[in-house]
Amino acid sequence: MGLDKPATVAVIDGANNKVLTYRSVKQLLGKRYNLLNHQRQQQQRLSHERHKAQKQNAPNSFGESELGHR
Structure with missing residues (x-):
């Protein structure tokens, strides 16, 4: 995943094998x-x-913040 490979979620109806929506x-x-x-x-x-x-x-102790854990 990344900007070059954006993620997309598809909601499908398993009974009819149809795609309902993409997000x-x-x-x-x-x-x-x-x-x-x-x-x-x-x-x-x-x-x-x-x-x-x-x-x-x-020395390189550059840490990342906890932004994703809010």
Whole structure:
């Protein structure tokens, strides 16, 4: 999963083998979608900082916040 492979949920009727509806991550999360974007941005920023620290042989204890656990 990721921006290049977005997740989609399909609700199907098993008796009739018909797809009732599709839902994207944004539709499922609703108002909390901004938390997902914030977490993605934070992961990218920390990854970049970690990479810079590794190139300089500096300690890199960049931790991620608990955004997904609210």
